[in-house]
Amino acid sequence: MAKEEYRIIEAEAVVPYELALGGTVSNFFDYLKEEKIMGKRCRKCSRVLVPPRSFCPRCFEEMDEWVEVGQEGVVETWVYINMPFYGQVIKVPYVSAQIRLDGSDSGLTHLIAGFDLTNVNKVREIVKLGGRVKAVWSKEKKGNILDIAYFEPVK
Amino acid sequence: MQRVAITHVAQSPGVESKENLHDFTYQVNREVLDKAGLKRADVGCIISSSADIFHSGLSCANAFDWDGIGAFMKEGSRAEESAMSFIYACFRVLSGHFDTVLVTAAIKGSENPDNDAITPFYGDPFYLRPVGMNESVVAAMQMRQYMDRYGITEEQCAKVVVKNRGNALFNPYTHIRKRVSLEDVMSSDRIYDPLKALECAPKSDGVVSVLIASEDKAKKLTDKPVWLSGYGCSLDHFIPGDRNLLDGQLQAAAGRAYEMAGISDPRKAIDVAEVCEPYAFQELLWCEQLGFCKEGEGGKLIDSGITQMDGSLPVNPSGGVLAMNPYTSRGLYRIAEAALQLKGQAGEHQVGKKVKTALAHSTHGFGGQCHSVVILSA
Numbered sequence: 001m002a003k004e005e006y007r008i009i010e011a012e013a014v015v016p017y018e019l020a021l022g023g024t025v026s027n028f029f030d031y032l033k034e035e036k037i038m039g040k041r042c043r044k045c046s047r048v049l050v051p052p053r054s055f056c057p058r059c060f061e062e063m064d065e066w067v068e069v070g071q072e073g074v075v076e077t078w079v080y081i082n083m084p085f086y087g088q089v090i091k092v093p094y095v096s097a098q099i100r101l102d103g104s105d106s107g108l109t110h111l112i113a114g115f116d117l118t119n120v121n122k123v124r125e126i127v128k129l130g131g132r133v134k135a136v137w138s139k140e141k142k143g144n145i146l147d148i149a150y151f152e153p154v155k
Numbered sequence: 156m157q158r159v160a161i162t163h164v165a166q167s168p169g170v171e172s173k174e175n176l177h178d179f180t181y182q183v184n185r186e187v188l189d190k191a192g193l194k195r196a197d198v199g200c201i202i203s204s205s206a207d208i209f210h211s212g213l214s215c216a217n218a219f220d221w222d223g224i225g226a227f228m229k230e231g232s233r234a235e236e237s238a239m240s241f242i243y244a245c246f247r248v249l250s251g252h253f254d255t256v257l258v259t260a261a262i263k264g265s266e267n268p269d270n271d272a273i274t275p276f277y278g279d280p281f282y283l284r285p286v287g288m289n290e291s292v293v294a295a296m297q298m299r300q301y302m303d304r305y306g307i308t309e310e311q312c313a314k315v316v317v318k319n320r321g322n323a324l325f326n327p328y329t330h331i332r333k334r335v336s337l338e339d340v341m342s343s344d345r346i347y348d349p350l351k352a353l354e355c356a357p358k359s360d361g362v363v364s365v366l367i368a369s370e371d372k373a374k375k376l377t378d379k380p381v382w383l384s385g386y387g388c389s390l391d392h393f394i395p396g397d398r399n400l401l402d403g404q405l406q407a408a409a410g411r412a413y414e415m416a417g418i419s420d421p422r423k424a425i426d427v428a429e430v431c432e433p434y435a436f437q438e439l440l441w442c443e444q445l446g447f448c449k450e451g452e453g454g455k456l457i458d459s460g461i462t463q464m465d466g467s468l469p470v471n472p473s474g475g476v477l478a479m480n481p482y483t484s485r486g487l488y489r490i491a492e493a494a495l496q497l498k499g500q501a502g503e504h505q506v507g508k509k510v511k512t513a514l515a516h517s518t519h520g521f522g523g524q525c526h527s528v529v530i531l532s533a
Contacts, residue, residue: 006173008266013211020452025281049366049397050281057392077400079295081287083346086272090287097214098296098396127305146286 010045024054027066032147035137038103041065053146070102071135072154078112078127080120086114093117099133099151114152124152159248160373160380161531163190164491164515167362169329169479171265175209180223180261185367187257188225191366191376195225199253204240204260205232205483209273211262217226224259224364236485237363238517238527242386244367250409256374258365260484264358270482277521282394292353294434295347296498297400301440302349305399305451308348312436313340313450316353316477319432322464323474325503330359330479340435354435354477363491381494384512385418385530387411390463395521405444405518405526412514419513421446425530427496427506428470428514429489432477437523438462440517442470445528469506472496486517490529497533 018122021029026049028051031038040052047056047065050120055062078097081090086116095117114136133151141147165187172179188195199223203217214220217233222421230253234240237260238474241442244258275283302305317337323329335353344352366376373380389404389411409421418424429447432438441451447468448456462470472476474493476485481492493513495501515529 008402013212013214019280021281029281031230038302051392052395057397074395077296079292079299079350080345080348081292081295082344082348083271083291085289086268088272088287089275089285094285094287094294096296100396109283109288109394109396119346125349129299145282 029143033141050104073101111150113150156368164413166328187364202232203242204237204256259486261362281375295350305456311454315435319475323478356433356480385412386417408526416530
């Protein structure tokens with residue numbers, strides 16, 4: 001007679017992908033290698049988007065004008081992450097933020113670091129909404145978003 | 156205009172299931188047909204939802220589900236998000252081709268890794284994933300702006316957990332039935348500061364099945380049909396930095412639903428609401444955008460007690476997503492719970508007031524990139 005027995009098996013799926021960057025993302029990363037942060041301006045609404053997109057998602061028009069933006073900007077919002085999870089790419093604790101660079105009309109999602117991150121209350125004293133931050137470049141450039149190592153608060 | 160109704164709903168028990176997803180899906184769909192007195196062959200077509208490779212660990216996930224929805228030899232389709240699957244099912248009835256459509260959403264959260272390990276894959280691989288993004292990160296960003304801009308306190312956000320987890324004690328179909336105090340929430344780990352651990356939804360097992368019927372058929376199947384009276388959906392940009400996280404698309408979605416339902420004052424017209432709040436503060440923000448209070452007054456709303464089970468506008472009497480988070484099914488759960496309130500069949504968590512109009516809300520994507528609002532009426 002069949003017993004009422006429940007078991008589990010362990011399973012995982014690991015499959016590799018090759019994802020195209022496309023022209024705009026490739027060019028943006030090439031500029032990062034030269035320590036330049038470039039956005040794209042929409043000819044219709046004039047907004048400058050950083051990170052750049054090949055088309056304006058609002059006007060639905062191509063964006064073909066590159067504009068260099070500032071390496072400093074304002075913290076629009078931020079979060080202190082102290083939750084480890086499977087596959088996490090940044091070691092906890094870390095601070096993630098939306099940063100509006102000078103001359104840009106959108107928020108760039110990146111990290112804020114460069115100081116002791118162990119205590120959330122101390123971090124709250126250093127990272128502020130509306131506070132200014134500045135890009136810190138990685139010494140070795142790989143042509144990706146982490147060529148900007150992080151943003152650090154401007155004193 | 157032709158009308159379309161929910162006639163019956165069924166939900167799996169809230170506890171973690173030891174059944175495999177295939178059997179788990181069958182059990183609930185069989186239950187809803189038994190309730191309606193229908194055989195599998197009587198159902199016109201099926202719509203499955205909650206297709207998400209990362210949550211189920213199965214590619215072409217609905218292919219595995221179809222047998223459990225009774226799909227054999229039927230027309231069927233799917234929508235990725237469960238409120239969208241609901242409206243899709245309604246469209247199939249309104250097309251005139253089918254008298255009945257069975258729509259279902261299924262997930263076993265107990266089997267998948269933490270949602271925080273899955274939601275980084277919502278992000279693009281160029282800009283967002285490499286800097287450690289996931290759904291909770293964006294939610295916490297949204298919460299900090301919300302508190303700052305309107306002076307909403309952390310305590311007011313935490314109160315949502317106390318309310319919803321309290322409501323969950325009366326819902327046998329929910330997952331976590333354990334009361335928490337304001338102090339418990341406030342002292343829980345600051346995992347995504349300012350978000351605290353107890354302010355984030357768990358991961359849950361849940362199958363929900365909803366039978367939809369044409370007007371004539373609905374009247375034959377039940378003496379308490381629940382009519383679709385309004386629907387609206389609106390989508391925001393993908394990149395969170397392109398968006399105003401405090402002024403997303405919910406107002407637009409709700410506006411479309413209210414217009415269709417002929418509602419001018421939602422605060423008065425809506426008797427009960429099931430709102431998708433995977434993060435506690437989002438219930439307050441969403442309530443503002445649904446027009447239940449003025450902009451910036453979500454904190455006052457929870458303080459006033461209006462949204463409590465015995466208040467004048469109960470929000471999430473089921474316990475909401477904070478008590479039960481069958482991730483990809485949670486939108487259809489909100490719709491099913493709103494329907495139960497209208498039928499007067501919500502059991503111990505039936506609200507005290509008479510329910511003539513109910514609202515169900517669903518959201519997905521980072522920080523509410525997509526919102527759907529469904530208005531149901533008795």
